[in-house]
Amino acid sequence: MSKRKKRKQLPLPLYDELIKLDQSLFNEEGAWYTPDYIAENMVHTFRYYQRAALRFFHYSQVSQAFRHRNINHVLFHMATGSGKTDLMAGLILYLYQEHGYQNFLFLVNTNGVLNKTIDNLTNKASEKYLYKPQIEIDGERIEIRQVQSFPKNQSKNTIYLKLATVQSVASDIYTQKENAMGEEDYAKHKVVILGDEAHHYSATTKSEKETEQSWESAISTILNAREDNLLLEFTATIDLDNKNIYEKYKDKVIYRYALDRFIQDKYSKNVKRIQSSNADIENMLNVVLLSEYRRRYALDQYGTYIKPVVMFKSQRIDASNEANEKFNEMIETLTADSLREFLARQEQITMEQDSETLAFAHQYYREHDDQLTEIVREIKREFAPTRIINANDTERTGLLEKGQYDALNSLESPTNLYRVIFAVAKLTEGWDVLNLYDIVRLSDDPKVKGTKATTMSEAQLIGRGARYYPFLLNGERSYKRRFEDDSKDSLILETIHYHTINEPQYLKNLVESLNEMNLPTGTDEKNPLLNVKVKRSFKQTDVWKYGKIYYNETVEVSDDYYDSLEKYGVDNKKDIMIPYLFSSQELDYKDREVTGDVTNTHHVAVEFDKRYVNKVMNRISFYHFHNLKKYIPLLKSREQFLGENWLNLYNRTVYAIVPRSMTKDDLRPNEKLKILEAYFMDVAKKIKAGYNKRRGTNKFIGYPIKEYITNYRKRVPNYDTSRILMDTNPQKVQRFEMKEDYFVYDSAIINQTEKQLIDRIGERVNEFKEQYSDVYLIRMDENMHRESAKNHQLKLHQFGYDHNEIRLEGFQPDFILYLKNADFIVQIFIEPKGRDMEEEQWKEDLLLYINEQEAEIMFEDETEDVKIKGVKFYTMNDGRNTIKQIGEIALGRAFKGLSVQEL
Template identity: 80%
Template sequence: MSKKKKLKHLSLPLYDELKELDDSLFNEQAAWSTPGYITDNMVHTFRYYQNTALRFFHYSQSNSAFQFRNVNHVLFNMATGSGKTDLMAGLILYLYQEYGYQNFLFLVNTNGVLNKTIDNLTNKVSNKYLYSNQIEIDGNRVDIQRVNSFPYNQSKNTIYLKLATVQSVASDIYTQKENSMGEEDYAKNKVVILGDEAHHYSASTKTEKEKEQSWEKAISTILNARKDNRLLEFTATIDLENKNIYEKYKDKVLYRYALDRFIQDKYSKNVKRIQSSNTDIDNMLNVILLSEYRRRYALEQHETYIKPVVMFKSQRIEASNEANEKFNDLINTLSAVSLREFLNRQERIVTEEDSETLALAYRYYRENIESLNEIVHDIKREFASNRIINANDTSQSGILEKGHYEALNSLESPTNLYRVVFAVAKLTEGWDVLNLYDIVRLSDDPKVSGTKATTMSEAQLIGRGARYNPFLLNGERSYQRRFEDDSVDSLILETIHYHTINEPQYLKNLVNSLNEMNLPTGEDKKNPLLDVKVKSEFKKTEVWKYGKIYYNETVKVSDDYYNSLDKYGVDNKSDIVIPYISSMQELGYRDGEIREDYSNAYNLTVEFDQRYLNKVMNRISFYHFNNLKKYIPLLGTRDEFLGERWLNIFNRTVYVTVPRTMGSNALTPNEKIHILEKYFLEVAKQIKSGYSKRRGTGKFIGYPINEYISNYRKRVPNYDTSKMVLDGNPQNVQRYEIKENYFVYDSAIINLTERQLIDKIAERVSELKEKYKDVYLIRMDENMHRESAKNHKLKLHQFGNGHDGIHLEGFQPDFILYLKNADYIVQIFIEPKGRNIEEEQWKEDLLMYINEHEAEIMFEDETENVKIKGVKFYTMNDGRYTIKQIGEIALGKEFKGLSIQS
């Protein structure tokens, strides 16, 4: 417990300063966003935290707060699997374009990670390649050349990338060899060092003599060869509790994105442990049955194919090879009879209390007992010896560069049939596999099973295996979890299981190691649904008997309604004007956010033909006809979309707003394509948000509280390891009993932000009761929807025409504050928000729209005197003054003493 407190309060001055700068109203760069030359040239779209990390780095290099500091050494502390290599790829383009860096030294600790990174950054034919096939910036093609040494004479539009192990680079620094790079070579042209898995590069535990020729000293030598050299380090694991490490990095940590945040943001699988005292053979058969159940469940329940991979992990190569042989024998001798006997035996000793997921698998096989012959046939095919990778290697250099490297790094590929990997600990770094669902810890060496070094290695492996598998569901892929945590769908398709030996000291050390990594896991026991009940006292009130809650009505929208683009909020009559900053100004443009001064600008006509339009529409998958037809049902052909009925682009003039310093012939063909692409992306966004089978109206319907507010059931997320610090924004969910009568339920299963909101409203109930006879806070939990099919109506939808963007899907604010006096009723929608605020800003905009357009609101019963209101998102510590706004709405003034508290 003391360790948690110590870690939580460690000061990181640079990171703290950047967070404060990002929140500041006086930061002139607060609106800076990831430039188009990055988003356009990378395969993956940056997630919000990657954008934030890049923005923080941008501040450190260009903000006036740092003008007298040379921030040339920073560290990104980001979770395993969170896309550090994507961020590195984006930083390469940023530093090339903004500061003219052409030389990049990529350092890694093992050949395995090196090979993976070579594919990521230089191998265009690899499915792991992170850049677009052709990188274009400001109309110029930019080449990335892999080199062993940086050329003395540098070519234009070229990025030179030296990828090497830190061992080889350090050796070159300390021993002058022919054709190697020494200190003076790094002084000729400015260099950016990208240090992956940076926790390996600190020499804090070495003697002074060892430090003289350490990796750390070699990296420092390169960094200091020139004042404008840069060192960017990346790691998921940094031991800041080590005093020497903390002192080195406390003012260099530029951004943190912890593993628990990564998991709670749903970018990963959940993690569950299955603890067993079974023999290795029984554990092998258990995991075979579970893995095959995953495959069948996806196919039978969701009509989608996944190939779940199993990894058997040993401490010693000899033991791993022996386990491989036992596994082959198990598969070869498996029969319907032996499987039936195994199921009968396990049924007596394994219950949902031991493992909910295994119990689900056993139930499936028992229900299909008549099909065991067919099931065994499939198991023998799926787990045959030719579908097993034995990734063991007797060399000291690692395994990924040997034999099965390509197979190990393409396990998600439909053409890759491998289902099982046998390996030792060397896969803990550099292995990017998304469809790993089971890791089995074999009990091969009890003497070392409980050591901290062993369990930390295993915890890191679990973290890597937790990467989310973006399997197809209803024809679409998602890179975030889609199911409710702990549901059957989530347990089978979105959870990685770590099958452990049931040895007390080992388990204690494993949990400690998981906790040090901030990796939230739980034992795979039955996690019961908890009852949340409406209080009996509330059911005796007039509000329960006669009260209503109000949501706006939706009307069905037929396909015929969408007969022109103006129905989607797209203007297809006016000329098109696109702001743009040309490369001729030597300025980087930012897609969607132009902040330069256009006071001395003019609109330049963009001349183009059908070829440009075809190229742009081919580039953007939204405009592929099968997709376009989903959103525009009346569309006949893709060419028709460009015509008069729809986009009408040939009858409209396209202008680009540019500085007067640009001539009329200044636009290159590539710039024209990019300008058109910006416009087509914006139109696609408008069409998607403007299309819905139903849309909101200004008519609000009252739904009887006693019919729609009901008992429901919900699970508390079952995590037993994780600090859950979340950068001061804790979101761990617990059940809280609330005895006070103002809250209509006996308890709430909520996170700490929601709990804080409830507490702050509780402090104001007595003041509210001075004006209102009835004051009730109602939790509108999404689980309540599933209890009753009719509750799908309880959603708030956009209405009217005054919205910046059209979002017709609707949402349910988490709380309603219900206030009633003798004259009228006030219903205030409240939505707590812990993260992703920018992505869901439209929800807050809708809540504000309600207040600003009261005249547009009608009621089914015109005699009802009801006021519908909304407030800004409630954030931790009330950063948006939501409580103040509630007071102004409810009382016409601030709550007593609130301004002093603020």
């Protein structure tokens, strides 16, 4: 692959100013945090970047630095799938409560996205509704009312939300219609415009035309109808390389959260490409085998059911329909013998790049040769024509409006059986499928090549498909990846594969498109583990032979302590209230009492018998007795768990909070199951969080370096796209040879932030040696722990009781700076951090807590004088002065050598 030319990152003055303001100690709003009324009234908890986006917007509206400016038009440039609609929902509450806005105009350019957003923001009966059933701020109930026009006389405690396509709003502005909102209507009360998929609204700017009646002009008219009207735009794909677009938005981009960062933060699936020269029919069968292997692997390895969805992407509708017919025929004629023959042929094919994941799948079927007849039977059932959606309209006029649109947007539902989608262009913006695992680019017509426009559309589709699927794992759901990247588990359960045709020009255009989107992908190929070895020279030192590294001891918590669910934080006395409206969502459930008159909901008793309870407990692997026993050691049986001394389920009433139109007789059996499942999931979460076999102490144990600092193996992440990742991102991981004596390993597989830390320590080794005879930097890699069963002991745990956040699991700081002289040893824990600092603040708090509690620290071996220290997170370019802190700890003074500013 040819080397890409690095492209300079264009400056964004407003965003850059806000970053500096956020980091400034003199920011009068620096202590501001996301208001409780947002967390209390929204279903999802904001992630760190959503909190930052809201914080930056808050600064722009209230900070002294902006009071001389009217920041009334901003753009949130955030990755597909990163939760822009959640952010909008939070901003609506913020602007209502803090700035008195009651009128919100939501704009989008397609009916599909519009219908989805109506559900998100106004439909309490929808599984995708983003607010709690009853919004309450400062004791006042707030109503969100969907309207076609904003009323002249506005009611107290009411948010008016007009959701419309930009086409209809522009038409109303330019054409005098009865009951339509014209310019003057947007001048009566202050209005916030929320522009989703905002890249569509700059056609005039982009083309350098002046069209009086463009969408862009209509939005501008509404914004300028009042000085205090606001325009908040949201998009994942703004073309800032276009000079006119850049000039329009350079002072309006208020926050950026790029797709590559979204993927690196583990909020999405990984993305891998499988490049094949197979014919379409062979690719189809390969992806069927892979998809079915994913389903079986999840069930066999983790006892969890997932339904992986496959999408076949064509360039032409007639080709897509033809492929659909060929697919049906392929599945219908598949036999155990034909599958054996296919696997044999695939084994003989030498592909330019072997797919590691396909190899796993093929090997599985070869190992289960005696079961192929049953496997083929299941494939025929799973991929039957009744489980295929053809999303091409042609003669099927209005197909997506006749029920299949809803099916496409509920593919994660257990009652939705669709496994395959054939499509050309229907599924773009607004499609929020989470369990899409394979996209197959069909070759269609050899004469039709993938143009740049085509591959950009495909890259955007891949970005949408990369949304993470929060499947159950050990009874828990997570919205972040849980496995080590490129591991077998990760490749099968946390990676979306894009199966491409092996045509040079098409691949060139596709890679360029992926780069433009900053979408990190790589070819799915064999990625060997690399050896990282302890240097021979280090093994000859006394530090290796006799030295120790120190971590605090943990003590066991007796099983007898956990003699009731109260010890886990579970109430087994009160009746159970479950918000049925959210019971089927993959969300955290929280107990909530309903008192007084509730306008739109009431609670009804849920009648069920033991069959329901058994089904729920069988469905959730946490409640399989062998697992339940791990967390409740005193438990004798599942029946005892349900009894009076534990869950006490049958002596309490389960209530569901439902719309007033529903009665208890309206609850169908599957809905009762969902209600009970929501409750049991919450109890499982509390039990796991409340159970810890060990806790940290202030006693530190010395572990012999020669036994614990060992050789290990690690992969280098395999990415070949995303220019931010490849060129400038401080989290890019590479292998570096480490020849310097102070580093104990011969190489390091690390990111740019970690490499910079190592280099800055290296630049000060001579100063350290003025006071210490031995100076070593030790990389504590998690992979080293995986290869040694005893290395789980090398974790730092909280001790004492003065922690803002109690976290008993412990963690392993990435580096230890080991300093020794004739009198004492200093061991400094160092943790480089590129992001997630807010979420992992407890780790930094623990590192600094060690310093504060120096007098309380005890050692098992008192013969050596040892000092245990920790420092603030090290960030890129040492923005937190961590190196200075290291100098003050180790030398008792600032370094005489290079300063941070001189580097």
